[in-house]
Amino acid sequence: MTINISRHNLFDIFFEVEQTKQGYDPADEFDILWQYPSQFGEGYCRTIELQQGLGLLIAQHQLHEDLAIKASERGDDYLFYGCCLSGSYEGRDVHSSSNSAGGAGQYILSSGGALSSEIMVTSARQPFAIVDAWMSPERFCSFAGNASGEIPPELEHLLRQSTQQPHTRYETTSPAMLLVAQQILHCPYWGMTKRIYLESKALELLALMIAEEREAQQGKQLPSKLKxxxxxxxxxxxxxxxxxxxxxxxxxxxxxxxxxxxxxxxxxxxxxxxxxxxxxxxxxxxxxxxxxxxxxxxxxxxxxxxxxxxxxxxxxxxxxxxxxxxxxxxxxxxxxxx
The missing domain is CATH 1.10.10.60 (Homeodomain-like)
Structure with missing residues (x-):
């Protein structure tokens, strides 16, 4: 059996019910833990606003049934990236035959842009765990190394307006990416030290993905598909x-x-x-x-x-x-x- 719900309604349940919200770190008011809605499963979603235009989302949960989330809202301009540590999911565009699948051992790097009418189905077969981050286009361009904030041509596709189709790529997580994701998940610090540590790790994770993205855009052949x-x-x-x-x-x-x-x-x-x-x-x-x-x-x-x-x-x-x-x-x- 699959439970169907819109992303808007799920967020209303997840983030608007005060009882599900609690501070994760007493020394950090921007580090919030939300209990996963009990009607869907057990676990949590943790959001950490690190700096203006940079944040983390850490989620671990076990679903009771497969969960199909329909998203048809207008998108935003943020760059989104992260690693799936366990579990699996599948994305389906309801207006076309295109599907995408991801899961443990893969990372996602996605530009902002308009959300198509997509259904994301998360499997209940095994626990689901992700470490994700988001970054504003302004913050991304601040690393360009020039006064104009112009990024290299091979990365321009990562900056999309909310009226454009997003660019999304799923690839195999490297050992270095996996280690950084685990370090974020098991951060040993609290308060200000934690925030410095997590910000550095969020940037390190992006650097590793950007390095692979540049190689791919410059024509390096990715491994051919296996069964x-x-x-x-x-x-x-x-x-x-x-x-x-x-x-x-x-x-x-x-x-x-x-x-x-x-x-x-x-x-x-x-x-x-x-x-x-x-x-x-x-x-x-x-x-x-x-x-x-x-x-x-x-x-x-x-x-x-x-x-x-x-x-x-x-x-x-x-x-x-x-x-x-x-x-x-x-x-x-x-x-x-x-």
Missing amino acids: LQHVDCIHHARNILLGNLDNPPSLMELARKVGLNERSLRQGFRRVFGTTAFAYLHDYRLEKARQLLSSGEMKVIEVAYSIGFVNRSYFAAAFKKKFGLSPKEYQMQQKKSG
Whole structure:
């Protein structure tokens, strides 16, 4: 069964009922948590206004039934971007045959513009979690690096008026994007420190997406399409690897776990993520190590073991190659700057 509702009515229920609203951070009046409407599911939606023209939306919920939200209102000029961490959804344009699908392991980068008559269907099969951000065109243009605020031609499509059709692209989340999204979701700070941290992460996430967008617009070929079931298997393989950093399965074991042969997994992983499975794992381990070292709660050797490096010398060499500092030097630098 699918529950159908207009976006306007959902927002009325979600954001207008005072009982669903509560302050998330006592030291930040712009950080608000809204309980998900109980008739639709369980969870929350958290909105954080960081600066004028920049904000975050963090949502985690489990639906009772699939939820179809119809949107036909006039759009706005804001740039919208974010990562889906779990769950799946499908967009349908009611005036055409065009459909779009997204879910765990994908990011969205979308310009402002007029909202067509679209229906967004969110699946109830698994918990849904997203980390999204919005940015005004004025704030976006402030990064142009010139007095006129003119952005590079290959990014002009990201600035759309409310009378124009939006530009929307779904692509595979990179390890660096995933790490930033997780850091936003699990921000360890409060008050002013939290706001500085989250603003920096919102900008870092956009920078990573803009880098890929520029490459795509400049003619770099994106991976060719795979069968949807193979893509699901490959994302499942990625999740298994990231869930077993200290003892990952072999490629043969991984293929068996996700129902593919070894060759299909090897080739598919490279086409979806642009690298081999274990190069992806290696990069993610090092990004995770940087996060753990920044917290200062673990010794270098403990960090190495927790992410699956049994050889401390190899870990130190790999870390320095990627970040330019040894793990110890990096940790000391973070303590001084903190």
